[in-house]
Amino acid sequence: MANCKDPMDIALRIMSQDDRILKSLNNGVRKVKKA
């Protein structure tokens, strides 16, 4: 099941590859409003 890849390396690559997705997910989902 689990391989020996460094999970942080995987995550950093995902962030780099999926930058467009992550930018879009920052828009249009519910935001917390501070009083």
Add this chain to the structure above:
Amino acid sequence: MSPRTKKVKPNEQTPLKIPECENVGEDQVWYPPDWFLIEIHDMMIKRYGGWEGLDLGLEPYHNIIKEAKDADGIFRKASILLKEIATTRIFQDGHHRTAYVITKTFLEKNDAEFKEKDDRKVIKFIKDIRQYNINQIEGWLKDGKL
């Protein structure tokens, strides 16, 4: 005069240190630990903006991990992580982004992957995640279909 250096004698009794696999064997499933969740969330907020800090805190996350551990199948476990991290108020902000990176990392670390490759479809699905149940999310992760 050349600087003096100390010559190190070989010590053949010292075993070679091979990097451990995050203390997870090949027959086990890797689950994202607390520090990893927090680190990814903080990176999301710094990179894309939003409110910093915890809301409900890590206790709900521990319940999510327990639920994932109790589930059968890697895509079932991933669907629980994706839905619950995205919809539980662990942090002040950034749940969808954090849930996406955590779940995709979880799948790759456990030798699986998101099937859907179309960015627009991924964005729409994650934004609408509240309307899908765990069976639907599992199917989408596994086959890219609803």
